[in-house]
Amino acid sequence: MLDKILFLLCLASALADERCMPDTPHGFQVRLSIKTALGDEAYVWNENEMFLFRASLAFAMRNHMNGQQFEVSNIIVCNETMRVSFWFIVTSPLDTSQLIDQENVEAAIRQSRNRINSAFLLTDKTLEFVDILPTLATLYTHPTPPWLIVFGVVMGAVGAGIIIMLVSSVVQKKRKTNGKPQDKDDDEETRVKTVENGDAHDGVHNMSFSEDERFTKM
Amino acid sequence: MKLRLSNPGLDDRILSHQQLDKLEEDEAGDRPKWDNKAQYMLSCVGFCVGLGNVWRFPYLCQSHGGGAFMIPFLILLVLEGIPLLHLEFAIGQRLRAGSMGVWSEIHPYLAGIRIASMCISLTVSLYYNTIIAWIMWYFFNSFQDPLPWSQCPMDASLTGFVSECERSSPVDYFWYRKTLNTPPTIEEDGGLQWWILLCHICAWSVLYICTIRGIETTGKAVYVTSTLPYVVLTIFLIRGLTLKGSLNGIKFLFTPDLTELAKPTTWLDAGAQVFYSFFGGLISFSSYNSVHNNCEQDAVIISIINGLTAVYAATVIYTIIGFRATERFDNCLSGNILALLNAFDMAEGSITDNHYNQVVQRLNETHPEVIQGIDLKTCDLTTFLSEGVEGTGLAFIVFTEAITKMPLSPLWSVLFFIMLFCLGLSSMFGSIEGILVSVQDLKVFPKTLPKEAITGVICALCCLVGLIFVLGSGNYWLSLFDTYGASIALLVVAFCEMISVVYIYGIDRFNNDIKFMIGHRPNFFWKASWRVISPLIVFLILVFYLVTKVSEKLLYKAWDPELEKFPTLEVKLYPHWIYVIIFILAGIPSLAIPFAAIWKCLQKKRRKNQIYELNIY
Numbered sequence: 001m002l003d004k005i006l007f008l009l010c011l012a013s014a015l016a017d018e019r020c021m022p023d024t025p026h027g028f029q030v031r032l033s034i035k036t037a038l039g040d041e042a043y044v045w046n047e048n049e050m051f052l053f054r055a056s057l058a059f060a061m062r063n064h065m066n067g068q069q070f071e072v073s074n075i076i077v078c079n080e081t082m083r084v085s086f087w088f089i090v091t092s093p094l095d096t097s098q099l100i101d102q103e104n105v106e107a108a109i110r111q112s113r114n115r116i117n118s119a120f121l122l123t124d125k126t127l128e129f130v131d132i133l134p135t136l137a138t139l140y141t142h143p144t145p146p147w148l149i150v151f152g153v154v155m156g157a158v159g160a161g162i163i164i165m166l167v168s169s170v171v172q173k174k175r176k177t178n179g180k181p182q183d184k185d186d187d188e189e190t191r192v193k194t195v196e197n198g199d200a201h202d203g204v205h206n207m208s209f210s211e212d213e214r215f216t217k218m
Numbered sequence: 219m220k221l222r223l224s225n226p227g228l229d230d231r232i233l234s235h236q237q238l239d240k241l242e243e244d245e246a247g248d249r250p251k252w253d254n255k256a257q258y259m260l261s262c263v264g265f266c267v268g269l270g271n272v273w274r275f276p277y278l279c280q281s282h283g284g285g286a287f288m289i290p291f292l293i294l295l296v297l298e299g300i301p302l303l304h305l306e307f308a309i310g311q312r313l314r315a316g317s318m319g320v321w322s323e324i325h326p327y328l329a330g331i332r333i334a335s336m337c338i339s340l341t342v343s344l345y346y347n348t349i350i351a352w353i354m355w356y357f358f359n360s361f362q363d364p365l366p367w368s369q370c371p372m373d374a375s376l377t378g379f380v381s382e383c384e385r386s387s388p389v390d391y392f393w394y395r396k397t398l399n400t401p402p403t404i405e406e407d408g409g410l411q412w413w414i415l416l417c418h419i420c421a422w423s424v425l426y427i428c429t430i431r432g433i434e435t436t437g438k439a440v441y442v443t444s445t446l447p448y449v450v451l452t453i454f455l456i457r458g459l460t461l462k463g464s465l466n467g468i469k470f471l472f473t474p475d476l477t478e479l480a481k482p483t484t485w486l487d488a489g490a491q492v493f494y495s496f497f498g499g500l501i502s503f504s505s506y507n508s509v510h511n512n513c514e515q516d517a518v519i520i521s522i523i524n525g526l527t528a529v530y531a532a533t534v535i536y537t538i539i540g541f542r543a544t545e546r547f548d549n550c551l552s553g554n555i556l557a558l559l560n561a562f563d564m565a566e567g568s569i570t571d572n573h574y575n576q577v578v579q580r581l582n583e584t585h586p587e588v589i590q591g592i593d594l595k596t597c598d599l600t601t602f603l604s605e606g607v608e609g610t611g612l613a614f615i616v617f618t619e620a621i622t623k624m625p626l627s628p629l630w631s632v633l634f635f636i637m638l639f640c641l642g643l644s645s646m647f648g649s650i651e652g653i654l655v656s657v658q659d660l661k662v663f664p665k666t667l668p669k670e671a672i673t674g675v676i677c678a679l680c681c682l683v684g685l686i687f688v689l690g691s692g693n694y695w696l697s698l699f700d701t702y703g704a705s706i707a708l709l710v711v712a713f714c715e716m717i718s719v720v721y722i723y724g725i726d727r728f729n730n731d732i733k734f735m736i737g738h739r740p741n742f743f744w745k746a747s748w749r750v751i752s753p754l755i756v757f758l759i760l761v762f763y764l765v766t767k768v769s770e771k772l773l774y775k776a777w778d779p780e781l782e783k784f785p786t787l788e789v790k791l792y793p794h795w796i797y798v799i800i801f802i803l804a805g806i807p808s809l810a811i812p813f814a815a816i817w818k819c820l821q822k823k824r825r826k827n828q829i830y831e832l833n834i835y
Binding site: 031033034035036081082083084085136142146147148149150151154155158159161162165166169173 | 354355357358359361362372376377378379413416417419420423424426427430431435556559560563564565566567568668670
């Protein structure tokens with residue numbers, strides 16, 4: 001009796017091994033880059049970690065295919081390498097001779113990708129399911145582009161500055177024209193005085209007749 | 219034996235020394251002048267130190283033998299730059315007129331120099347401010363995390379990234395598509411890009427407010443625009459030195475390759491760089507000084523500051539480029555190592571960076587087919603370092619990429635673009651000053667019109683004409699203007715200016731003027747360089763430029779996603795009607811000088827004939 005059971009077990013495992021092989025049409029290859037992701041805090045890959053992987057994959061399958069009670073034994077792993085890469089296939093819980101097809105497995109993994117990643121403290125890049133592309137994270141789009149806001153602030157400040165400068169120059173000019181009639185009288189008086197005194201200079205440099213075009217105004 | 223051309227009537231046109239002194243006393247309150255010496259020095263430094271120091275000099279340095287390039291640069295700085303600067307300062311201070319007016323005073327035939335200078339200032343103002351608009355666009359976009367050029371946007375179906383971006387890189391895509399939106403050729407204009415139009419208007423508004431009252435306002439603005447770049451450069455130096463790989467960059471920059479000194483192009487590039495840095499509207503700036511200001515000392519100080527700034531900026535830029543190159547090299551190497559690990563199923567960490575090459579060799583011997591299948595990339599640090607870029611490519615592609623890899627990227631981006639903005643703006647002040655002064659000289663506007671209005675009209679007009687650079691093809695037009703608009707004509711003008719001052723104005727008179735202004739005659743070095751060395755150098759550069767530009771085909775680099783070699787820029791021929799535009803840009807200012815001289819000569823002859831005829835009767 002025991003012989004028969006042993007024989008059946010060997011046969012079963014032999015069958016299972018045959019179905020799980022590299023480039024199998026029913027499974028996927030997995031690659032883990034633990035050292036790259038965690039550096040010094042990297043854990044060693046061992047039997048227990050593999051158990052966790054199989055358990056999380058069973059969890060993903062349960063989530064995707066409602067009702068079917070996937071167990072750890074339904075996840076068959078083979079071809080483990082030093083890289084920490086291996087192949088796996090998934091058998092149906094109802095009938096172990098049947099394998100779940102690739103599309104379903106892929107959908108299940110995509111659905112629970114985040115949960116599987118966080119179980120191992122890894123990311124989409126470091127826990128790689130070969131041929132399953134990770135879904136891209138949607139970039140946050142702002143309601144108003146931020147550059148427009150900054151532009152508005154700068155333009156507003158510059159505009160306000162221009163208006164202030166123009167207004168202040170107009171005010172200054174008004175003040176000058178109000179003050180000028182008095183200044184003109186003073187000028188004439190001083191000029192008359194120097195002419196009367198007559199000595200000091202050779203002559204007064206009469207500003208009103210000089211060619212001020214020669215000097216480039218600012 | 220001194221060569222001197224006859225120049226009758228010179229004494230009638232210019233003020234004598236006594237008149238100058240009197241003017242100094244009388245006009246003390248009226249004439250516009252600098253509030254203090256610091257404003258004047260900062261304005262000159264701001265004008266000389268521009269974007270070229272940051273993005274042209276480091277590239278020249280690295281491509282012409284690193285540290286060895288310093289030798290021709292410094293030699294030409296002393297032989298060409300300082301004498302040119304001193305000449306400009308002295309003539310401006312002596313003749314008390316703007317860059318345009320001095321020449322008519324020296325000799326009426328030289329009116330062409332005034333026209334040429336104005337054309338050049340106008341051309342430069344137009345396109346330079348577009349670069350400032352682009353800088354502002356990047357500045358506005360720096361206030362978000364993550365920076366928009368750090369990742370590719372998703373395509374319409376949200377399944378992947380935009381293909382143009384995937385094939386090139388996020389920074390390339392942001393520059394060529396999101397900023398410029400370049401069409402594949404210069405003939406297609408691509409329409410006005412509204413976002414750049416907004417930045418364009420903003421740039422001209424900022425320029426307007428800074429120059430609204432001439433040097434009264436620019437004098438205050440330069441306190442910020444001339445000093446801030448140095449602060450930012452220092453911050454970047456400290457940050458850069460703490461990054462991994464920065465020392466690789468500095469070593470690469472300064473490693474001397476003395477064989478480059480034998481090549482004439484090295485010397486000519488050094489000369490051109492010195493020349494374009496120093497030459498421009500500085501005559502106007504110095505005309506607002508008091509007559510007895512020590513222009514000799516100013517020239518030397520500003521030249522030294524300019525040279526040191528160029529070297530300092532190059533160091534800072536190359537720490538960051540070294541960091542970027544090292545980062546790229548490390549990524550390239552890790553990518554290769556990962557591919558090898560995956561192919562041979564080896565444990566992680568079994569191949570390290572150090573013995574990567576040995577491992578590859580060993581594996582190539584044992585499993586050559588597998589190695590071929592993997593398609594390993596060649597990772598060479600020197601190649602990454604010498605992805606030598608200059609100009610807008612350096613600022614908007616290489617540097618922005620490096621910034622995205624630094625922690626706190628928005629902060630560094632904001633600082634970097636503020637620095638570029640200040641550098642560009644302070645150079646614009648000089649050009650706008652040149653235009654303003656010549657417009658006032660030519661009496662285009664009535665005298666009653668206030669200064670603010672004149673400045674406003676000029677800025678508005680330049681803004682309108684500058685819309686050509688806001689088009690999709692604006693980048694192509696800008697490089698056209700940059701290559702042909704400012705280069706040859708400026709050399710011709712500089713050469714004519716030097717000849718005019720030394721031989722038409724008279725070197726003896728000039729020496730006496732300097733003695734009057736600063737108290738001692740210029741020594742032998744100045745005399746030798748003004749009379750022979752500097753004009754000769756400028757002439758040689760001019761000849762070299764003409765020879766190379768005329769003989770080569772007129773090409774431009776285009777961004778064309780349709781082509782195979784994308785993302786490498788495609789070299790295309792300009793269409794034929796571009797030749798007309800190039801002639802207008804480069805030819806008209808240069809030819810204005812001889813034509814104006816001939817025209818004035820004919821006018822004088824006609825007047826003489828008329829007087830003769832009148833005398834007969």
